[in-house]
Amino acid sequence: MTSTVLLGGIDFFHLMNDRAMRSRGQAGNHCLFVLELDGRLDMARLAARLERATRDVPELRFRLDNSLLGRAGRPRWVVDHHRRAPAPRLIEVSGEREREARVEALLADRISGERPWAIDVLRGAGAGDTVVFRHHHALTDGRGADRLVAWLGSGSGDAPDEAPPRQERHDSPERLLSGLDRDARLALARAYKEHALALGRAPILSLARACPGVRPTASRVLRLVLSAEETRAFDLRVRQRARLAESSLMLIAATRLADRALVRRGFAPPHHVVPLPLSLDPKAGARRLFGNHLTMVLLSLRRDELYDDARAVASLAEQQRAMVRDKLDLAMVAALDLARWLPGPVYRWLGDQPFGGELASLIVSNPGAVTVERFAGLPVVSAYPLPAVVTPPGFQVIFSRFGGRLSASIFHGDGLLRPDEAAAMPGALRAELLGEPAPPAAGAV
Numbered sequence: 216m217t218s219t220v221l222l223g224g225i226d227f228f229h230l231m232n233d234r235a236m237r238s239r240g241q242a243g244n245h246c247l248f249v250l251e252l253d254g255r256l257d258m259a260r261l262a263a264r265l266e267r268a269t270r271d272v273p274e275l276r277f278r279l280d281n282s283l284l285g286r287a288g289r290p291r292w293v294v295d296h297h298r299r300a301p302a303p304r305l306i307e308v309s310g311e312r313e314r315e316a317r318v319e320a321l322l323a324d325r326i327s328g329e330r331p332w333a334i335d336v337l338r339g340a341g342a343g344d345t346v347v348f349r350h351h352h353a354l355t356d357g358r359g360a361d362r363l364v365a366w367l368g369s370g371s372g373d374a375p376d377e378a379p380p381r382q383e384r385h386d387s388p389e390r391l392l393s394g395l396d397r398d399a400r401l402a403l404a405r406a407y408k409e410h411a412l413a414l415g416r417a418p419i420l421s422l423a424r425a426c427p428g429v430r431p432t433a434s435r436v437l438r439l440v441l442s443a444e445e446t447r448a449f450d451l452r453v454r455q456r457a458r459l460a461e462s463s464l465m466l467i468a469a470t471r472l473a474d475r476a477l478v479r480r481g482f483a484p485p486h487h488v489v490p491l492p493l494s495l496d497p498k499a500g501a502r503r504l505f506g507n508h509l510t511m512v513l514l515s516l517r518r519d520e521l522y523d524d525a526r527a528v529a530s531l532a533e534q535q536r537a538m539v540r541d542k543l544d545l546a547m548v549a550a551l552d553l554a555r556w557l558p559g560p561v562y563r564w565l566g567d568q569p570f571g572g573e574l575a576s577l578i579v580s581n582p583g584a585v586t587v588e589r590f591a592g593l594p595v596v597s598a599y600p601l602p603a604v605v606t607p608p609g610f611q612v613i614f615s616r617f618g619g620r621l622s623a624s625i626f627h628g629d630g631l632l633r634p635d636e637a638a639a640m641p642g643a644l645r646a647e648l649l650g651e652p653a654p655p656a657a658g659a660v
Contacts, residue, residue: 219280220292222353223387224551225507229352230279230290230328231562232605239606240432244353245326247601248360249318250346250368254593256336261303261591263373265334268366269300272378274385274505277354279328289555303334314339315438318347322434322603326351346590356507357582357600357615358494363504364598368590379502386508388495388548400549407546414515415569419576420484422631423609425477431628434604439641440597440622441648449621449648456524456650462581463531465623466491467524468647469612470516472625472640473577475653476610476632486517487576493544494582510544513575524650578611585617604628612644621648 222230233244269275277292285291308314314337321335331351336344348364355363369376378384392400423431441449453461470487477484490511496503514534520526538544554562566574585598599615601624609628614621625640632640642654 218294218296220274220277220385222290222292222555223389223506224548224555225356225388225509225511226353227290227555228551229507231559231566233328233352234559235563236603236605240430241606242323242325242433242603243327243351244605245322245349245351245603246357246360247318247321248348248350248357248364249597249599249601250348250364250587250590250595251597252343252346252590252593253596254343255338256344256346256591256593258303258305258336260373261334261336262300264375264591265300265303265367267374268378269298271375272384272504275300275332277331277505279331279353281329301330301333303336306335306337308337308339310339311342314342314345318345318601319434319436321347321349322436322601323432324349328353343593343596352602353507355505356492356494356509357580357602357613358496359504359506359508360600361582361585361587361598362502364590365587366504368587371592379504383502385505386495386503387506388508388510389552391495391545392549392552395549400553403542403546403549404553406541407543407550410541410543410546411513411569414488414513415571417485419486419488419570419573420477420482421573421576421608421610422473422476423607423628424573425480425482426609426631429628429630431604431606431609431630433629435627435629435632435637436601437625437637437641438599438622439625439644441620441645443620445645445649446616446619446621452648452650457528458532460528460532460535462491462579463528464648465581465612465614466514466531466579467516467521467527468644469577469579470521471647471653472612472643473608473610474518474521475643476636479636483518484576486515487521488570489514489516489577489579490575492580492582510547512538512544512547573607574605575608577608578605579613580611581614583616585615599624602626606631623648 229244237243273294276295276298278295280291280293326349331354333349335347338344457463492509492511494509520530598617604626606628609631611626613624646653
């Protein structure tokens with residue numbers, strides 16, 4: 216492959232977010248992909264496996280170009296041909312509570328563009344190992360990380376299976392623009408700008424902005440795992456209420472959690488704007504491992520419809536039909552493709568315009584089912600993605616499935632929720648997903 220790869224528009228968006236997060240005292244914009252195994256790994260053989268993979272796949276030797284040209288021009292990955300694999304780190308833990316705490320703490324362990332991935336192994340007495348794949352968000356998205364980890368753990372002995380061919384390993388949304396001329400791309404970018412400005416006419420408020428005296432520097436994570444029976448109940452509700460649009464019910468549930476937190480603080484914004492990532496992989500088919508191959512749509516829920524299931528679902532469905540009709544999913548790709556040529560200060564200024572300095576009310580993502588089943592010969596008993604919380608907004612909910620069970624990770628910036636308020640969040644989300652009465656609210660900060 217060539218020795219340089221330009222960052223795509225979504226990759227660049229995540230890089231700029233990384234810089235903004237670090238300027239606010241946070242570790243940066245990186246993600247964890249967590250695998251809980253049935254058994255213990257041989258650390259020496261794991262190190263040999265990673266070394267072999269790094270030799271076979273040049274993208275595992277990526278680093279951001281830090282030369283004068285790389286800093287002054289458009290950011291790009293360069294292949295460091297002499298780079299070796301990062302050594303896997305073994306971390307001993309004393310029990311389940313410490314394991315969960317160490318996983319959360321790894322979100323504050325910086326992954327930079329210079330070293331955009333690493334692997335840690337958490338090991339407790341009498342329990343299976345937990346593998347934590349850490350990666351810079353500009354390197355790949357959740358689906359790419361799932362495939363990459365599955366490939367790293369594939370095969371037998373000290374070597375993974377043969378890697379996908381070069382042309383299938385990396386992808387970016389800009390490929391969808393290849394048949395459009397400059398005027399068509401500009402028209403799409405303007406359409407997206409007008410869409411965002413229209414949503415911004417009514418103010419929004421994030422949890423982080425509602426707590427002006429708090430400066431979060433770390434991510435806090437709460438996990439909810441539905442049972443198989445509860446997952447079936449949720450799927451039935453999706454069929455009955457949302458016409459198979461499960462992301463709509465997830466978005467409504469997460470937004471209600473964020474809204475109640477704001478109301479407890481004395482705020483009642485007229486609507487909430489939520490970016491929902493949409494994978495482009497189904498359109499391309501692919502075995503992609505690297506690159507953020509997705510777009511995002513901005514969805515709005517008004518206060519007068521948020522707590523009415525039928526109205527909220529109908530509103531989201533109508534917005535999504537309009538986005539397909541007006542090609543707003545492609546319009547965001549075009550807008551970010553053009554924006555990545557802008558100087559950093561101009562890029563950040565434009566990003567602050569639609570919502571008065573807010574990125575969104577909250578962030579919701581549903582990357583879908585995790586596919587990895589085995590890692591280095593051991594069965595995987597649970598797997599899920601954990602991205603660092605972006606502050607502001609300081610509150611995000613990431614859904615995923617493994618083994619037929621739905622789970623969710625609720626993230627908030629430290630200090631934004633009281634301990635009892637945070638502890639109540641998984642139960643409240645479970646009730647929302649299953650259509651049950653909400654549990655009693657906790658007190659405000």
